[in-house]
Amino acid sequence: MWQIVHKLGSPKWFYRVSGPWLPWLWSLSVVLLVIGTVWGLAFAPADYQQGDSFRIIYVHVPAAILAQSCFALLAICAVIFLVWRIKLADMAATVAAPFGAAMTFVALFTGSVWGIPTWGTWWVWDARLTSMLILLFLYLGIIALRGAFTSRDSGSRAASILALVGVINLPIIKYSVNWWNTLHQPATFSLTRQPAMPAEMWLPLLVMVLGFYMFFAATVTFRTRNEILRRESRTRWVRELAEKTH
Template sequence: MSIWTTFHKWGSPRWFYQFSGRLLPWLGGLSLLLLIGGAVWGLALVPPDYKQGNSFRIIYVHVPASAVAMGAYMMMAIAGAIHLIWRMKLAAMVMKAIAPIGASLTFLALLTGAVWGKPTWGTWWVWDARITSVLILFFLYLGVIALHQAFENREAAAKACAVLVIVGAVNIPIIYWSVEWWYSLHQPASIRFIGESSIHPTMLRPLMATMSGMYLFFAWAMLLFTRTEILDRERNTRWVQDIVCSGDKKPESRSVL
């Protein structure tokens, strides 16, 4: 099977719906295991930080939420570009599905950052470069949601949202490098994929567990939201009507291309 054929196969809403249904239980179970295990490990078993004491433990929620919120936006921008270039309707569905998940994760990152900032900096909020750019990310997610609601025509809404997310993608490197480019209360990145991480291994291991769990949770939620969007947009097709009539049982195998 050629790469082009595989690409179009993944772009089939019916094939995506059937394939993603087999992934959901695994993604949900693994994400739950990693999130609970990593949280218990980090909150109960890791010793206090020598500077911040126990307040540092919010890192096991704040950092995963922040990282996945940025990754989700980049995935949304890629989906928007695919929709604009190849007119793939599944990409538009994925883009719409990601927006509320990303907005929720960004809000969680801002909230936990404020809770962490109070004992660390003595204030809930400062117009710090990174905090401000993450706030802009939250508004970008809300903008995508609002654009989808503003258009009656789904294709027009998808095009407008695609342009917004692609332009807004410039904010992601700003968030990441803001602590290097401007004066910031935030410390530089503790986790480095190139070079040695500055965070102690006893703190890093449960953090990696919760980050992995958060990424898997995002994948689970994204697939679930996309499947819902597929059923809504394809409700007049025979295969969706077969699913509804059979109580969401798998329809008989047919060509998806």
């Protein structure tokens, strides 16, 4: 059992096995994003209240979902790294943090732009928006903390602990629209209810969410491989690889 875990955690093994997956992940994400974009922008019917401004949902919701999923990944990686000392988990966390920060920024930006025509304001200090802003600060804090130590291991531990503390923000974001009065509408997708919008509207949204997830998988895998090259740059196998490709 432990042999398998440590093999899975071996950077060299991961580098070799993940290579063939990348072209598939990239192509799948591009195909899904193109279909979702054309469908959402041109073919989905306009909302009867919000008109065409509602088309922002097709980038806003996927970015917000990814912002939170990415933080959950950071927390899982933190546990794996702190408990079992598996470095690969720390490498994935290193590259996932900037991705999550970018998605949080996109969710906040698109939400603000959407707020102007629908709410009449680009910002309100309500629970959903404030907890998302805190998520952005948590991401930035994790990135800064990791870089603030001269020893890589200390930085990794500090960043992992902050990720574990910050994960309490995720349920707050999720239930913020139920616990407090808010301008923000409740979740579009849920496992127990039918979406409150017709299929022509939520199907393209589902395609976009899947496209964002595939893109997330592709980017994080690709950059984890970069991180492996960076940290193992003095090993024999990386040197041979660098000579082969240049």
